[in-house]
Amino acid sequence: MVVSILHRATGVALSFAGLGILAWWLFALSNGPEAYSTFTKAATHPLGLVVLIGISWSFFQHLLSGIRHLVMDSGAAFELGVNKTFAILTIVGSVLLTAALWFYLLGVAK
Amino acid sequence: MSRGESATPLGRVRGLGSAHNGGEHWLTERVTSIALLFLGTWLVASLLLIPQLDQRTLIEWLRAPSGAIPMALLIIFGFRHALDGVKVVVDDYVHEEGSRFAWNTLLLFLAIGGAAIALFAVARIAFGAIA
Numbered sequence: 001m002v003v004s005i006l007h008r009a010t011g012v013a014l015s016f017a018g019l020g021i022l023a024w025w026l027f028a029l030s031n032g033p034e035a036y037s038t039f040t041k042a043a044t045h046p047l048g049l050v051v052l053i054g055i056s057w058s059f060f061q062h063l064l065s066g067i068r069h070l071v072m073d074s075g076a077a078f079e080l081g082v083n084k085t086f087a088i089l090t091i092v093g094s095v096l097l098t099a100a101l102w103f104y105l106l107g108v109a110k
Numbered sequence: 111m112s113r114g115e116s117a118t119p120l121g122r123v124r125g126l127g128s129a130h131n132g133g134e135h136w137l138t139e140r141v142t143s144i145a146l147l148f149l150g151t152w153l154v155a156s157l158l159l160i161p162q163l164d165q166r167t168l169i170e171w172l173r174a175p176s177g178a179i180p181m182a183l184l185i186i187f188g189f190r191h192a193l194d195g196v197k198v199v200v201d202d203y204v205h206e207e208g209s210r211f212a213w214n215t216l217l218l219f220l221a222i223g224g225a226a227i228a229l230f231a232v233a234r235i236a237f238g239a240i241a
Binding site: 008011012014017019020022023026027029031032033036059063066068070073101104105 | 117140143144147150154157158165168169172181185188189192193195196199222225227228230231232234235
């Protein structure tokens, strides 16, 4: 139930914030050093980082619960226990993947 | 469009649901999701493998076909999947026919506009207008 709502919420977040920032990032990249430094200033600002971390978590959560939905579309994993375990695993997985990504990107792991 | 008289499960539900159509839409959403499973993983892996995330290195990465082509595909499948997904939300929560049409039109323009900007940027990088 919660994971299903999260799938929709993270999907909406990715559609607007995720793709919006992707388009901005690519356009800034193609538009010279000034445009790109405006982007990196925003992206490395604490608020910008919070948004980027949120988007990356949304991406992993949506990806994992998306896999879960594809499995369920095939008619599998409807047993209560399996279903619940799978749902919880999507959250555990998305949090771990997000943490690993940012530990690496921010150089904490180096 | 059949409503409840068909022999098959798909036939029985066609025309029902909050959107009143959409077997193709449902399938497209899943097909694009599988493409994005690969393309999204590619993007994250690329960002992790690129030695430095500065403008120069990133442009080098996107200038090569191995960067530009998956990125273009990610943009096309990403915006298409987003449009399909958000349409489901609109169909679920906007009940009045006129405003539903307005929302879906607005979202279509947003998606095509966003995809155009992103694809233009990739093309500009790939075709080397900038150093």
